[in-house]
Amino acid sequence: MxxxxxxxxxxxxxxxxxxxxxxxxxxxxxxxxxxxxxxxxxxARPYFTFKESPSIHLTHELSFEFKFNNVGNHPATNLSSKTIVFDESLLEEPILVDDYTVVNDIPRDTTTSLLLSIKSVDFLQTDIKPQFLIIHLSYTDPITRKIYIQTIYTKWPGVIAQKPQHLIHVEASEKQKILTYLKSHHLLKPKN
Structure with missing residues (x-):
């Protein structure tokens, strides 16, 4: 037992x-x-990339056209952008601060455009000095209800010999200087 x-x-x-x-x-x-x-x-989140190189036109005004493509699987809603253009020297006030909001949803593989115009007579000269052009995007994934922030840092070499130059990406070494400039001009939202 x-x-x-x-x-x-x-x-x-x-x-x-x-x-x-x-x-x-x-x-x-x-x-x-x-x-x-x-x-x-x-x-699968929404994510925006340039569909093609931004176009730049110089007539009686300076205009930039950016075409963004949602390459994510999920759509994007409540897309808003804040675009800031300022001199490469980082010594002057911004030339342009533009806010823009898209009403419609942006499904996968759909393109949306962002148009910017600068009409300032003081700015539009025969030759224009190099400028930084920062695009701050904010959008929501309606499936996860999560908000995403995406910042695109570009540099525009300006107008040389009456010919507008193409946009280029900002070098990594310049990013901190740009962030300091944006913060000192109160153009950055405080992080929560």
Whole structure:
């Protein structure tokens, strides 16, 4: 009888350990599944890129046209932009601060345009000095209800010999100077 009791105790212990291991493996599997699901949702988020090089026209005004394409799987809603144009020297006030909001949703593989015009007679001269052009985008993923912020840093070499130059990307070494300028001119929103 004591042998039978010992056998039952060992089988009970074995069953308890097996159940604990099974529970642990189940918890790890659920954790991995949740992390994978969250990663897939984040990878499907809306995200904007330039569809083509921005066009620049100089007539009686200076105009830039940016075409953004949503390359994410999810649509974007409540797209708003704040565009800031300022001299490369970082010593002058911004030439342009433009806010723009798109009413419609922007589905996957859909293009939306951003048009900017500068009409200042003081600014429009035969040659125009290099400018930084910063575009701060904010939009919502309607599926996850998450708000995304995307900032695009570009540099415009200006007008040389009456010919508008093409936009280029800002060098990494210039980014901190730009952020300091934006903060000192109260053009950055404080982070929550």
């Amino acid at each position: 004591s042998w039978d009791l010992k056998k039952r105790n060992w089988s009970g212990i074995f069953m308890t350990i097996s159940t604990a291991i099974f529970a642990f493996v189940s918890i790890v599997s659920v954790f991995i599944s949740v992390i994978t699901w969250q990663t897939q949702r984040e990878a």
